[in-house]
Amino acid sequence: MFETLQERLGSIFNGLTGRGALSEADVSAALREIRRALIEADVSLEVVKSFTDKVREKAVGATVLKSIKPGQMVVKIVHDELVEMLGSEGSEIDLNAPAPVVIMMVGLQGSGKTTTTGKISKRLHEKRGKKVLMASLDTRRPAAQEQLRQLGEQIGVATLPIIAGQNPVEISRRAVQAARLGGYDVVMLDTAGRTHIDEPLMAEMAEIRHSADPHEILLVADSLTGQDAVNLARNFNERIGVTGLVLTRMDGDGRGGAALSMRAVTGKPVKLIGVGEKMDALEDFHPKRIADRILGMGDIVSLVEKAAETIDAEKAAAMAQKMQSGQFDLNDLAEQLKQMQKMGGMGGIMGMLPGMGKMKDQVAAAGFDDRTFARQLAIISSMTKKERTNPDLLKHSRKQRIANGSGTNAADINKLLKMHRQMADMMKMMGGKGGKGKGMMRGLMGGMAQKMGLGGMAGMGGMPDLAKMDPRQLEELQKQAEKMQGKLPGLGAGLPGLPGAQGGLPGLPGLPRKK
Structure with a gap:
C-alpha cells in the first residue's frame, strides 16, 4: 500500500542522513520534497500543509542529541508527526455498553x-x-x-x-x-x-x-x-x-x-x-x-504476532528436535515454505523487516518470489514419501516423473534440491554448534541474500537502517521484541532465524542487542 510513498521518502532522507549538519535551507528543501511526495500519495492538501508546518516548526532549531546526526533527527521528527497524524494509539472496537x-x-x-x-x-x-x-x-x-x-x-x-x-x-x-x-x-x-x-x-x-x-x-x-x-x-x-x-x-x-x-x-x-x-x-x-x-523501519512486532497466530507449537517443537540432530529433509522444507505463505509470503515478511523494503524486487528477480514457493511445494507434493525423506534417490527418470506431475521441469527440481542441500548443510553446522553459532542464526533469508550477492540482511538497502536509527527508537524496538518472548516458539535473542535452533520464524535476522 505505502510502497511508492516509502520509496520517495526513503530517497529524501537518504540525502539528509549522510550530512554532518543541516541548515534551514536544507530542511526547507527536504520539506518541499516531502510535501510533493505526500500529495502524489493522494494525501489531502490541507492535511499535507498541516503536517509539513508541524515538522518545520520542530525541525528548525531542534535540539540534536549528541548520539544522532541532524538528518536522523529530522527523520525522527517526521516519524513522530506521522504517528500523531495517524492517531497516537491503536483503538479497538468498544463493547463497553449494555448488551446487546x-x-x-x-x-x-x-x-x-x-x-x-x-x-x-x-x-x-x-x-x-x-x-x-x-x-x-x-x-x-x-x-x-x-x-x-x-x-x-x-x-x-x-x-x-x-x-x-x-x-x-x-x-x-x-x-x-x-x-x-x-x-x-x-x-x-x-x-x-x-x-x-x-x-x-x-x-x-x-x-x-x-x-x-x-x-x-x-x-x-x-x-x-x-x-x-x-x-x-x-x-x-x-x-x-x-x-x-x-x-x-x-x-x-x-x-x-x-x-x-x-x-x-x-x-x-x-x-x-x-x-x-x-x-x-x-x-x-x-x-x-x-x-x-x-519510513522503512519495518514492523517486527506485527510480524511476531502474525507468526504466533500461524505457527503450530507442536510442529515447531518437533522441528526443533530434528534440527538439533542436524536433520532436515524435503518434508521439513515444505513445512517451512507453508509457514512463510501463511505469514504473507516472502514479500509480506520482508516488508515488515527494518530496511528490507527495497530488497523485495531484488529477491523476486532472483527467483525467490511467492510463485516460486508454490511451484516448489508442487514439486515436493509430486514426490513419494521415500523421495522426500531421501532426496539422493532422485535420478533422471524420477525427476522426469516429478516434473510431469508438478507441471515443472528438471531445472526447477534441481534448483529446489540445491536450496535444500544448502539448508541441510546449515542445519548440520547449527546442530554441531548446539544451535548457538552466531553466524548460523541468519537462517534461510540470510543464506539467500549471500547467494544472491546482497550481503548481510540487517539494514539492507532501505532508509534508515538499524545502524543509523535513533538509539531511543532502536531500544524501544528491542523492548517490543523482547515483550513477545515466550509467546512464540523460536523467539530467542532478538528474533529467530530460519531454520532457527528452535524451529520458529522463517528467516528473520536477529536485532542487535543494546550494550
Missing part, C-alpha cells in the same frame, strides 16, 4: 461493508468470545441480504431471518429485539450504500441511527479512494457521527493517502484494516507500526 451492543456499518456501495461486517463478526466471536447476530439492512442491492446470510453460515455466526417487504428501519428494530430476546452480546447492522453521497442515503442512515441507537458507527472506506476520501469521511462524520474507521483493500497497490487523510480530518481512529479477501484477513490498526513501515 449495536454496531452500525456505514459507507459507500462497493467499499466492502458486507464482507467487513462478516470479518468483524468472526473476529468478535472467535477472539473475544462474543455471541454475535448479523442483520442486513440493504434492501436495494439484489441478493445483499442473502449474501450476508451465506457469510454467516461460512463463519458460524447467526444472521437475522429475512422477511420480504420490510424497510431498513423496521429491520434494525427487529434485529435489536431479536438480539435482546436471544441473549446476543453484539448486533452488527450492515446498512445499504450508494455509488456516491446523496441526501436520501444520509437521511436513511440518520433514521437508522435514531431507531437502533448504535454504540459504534464504523465508516468502511476503500483505501484506494484517493483525494475524495476526505469529503467522504467529513460528510459521514458531520451527518451521522462516526466513532471509528475501517479501511479495506490495504493490501492493494494504492498510494495510501486515504489512511493518512481520513483520521486527520475526522479526528476518529482507524480501528481495523482489511488486508485480503479471506474472512480472517482483518488486522488491528497500529499507528506507530504503520509509520514505521512508511
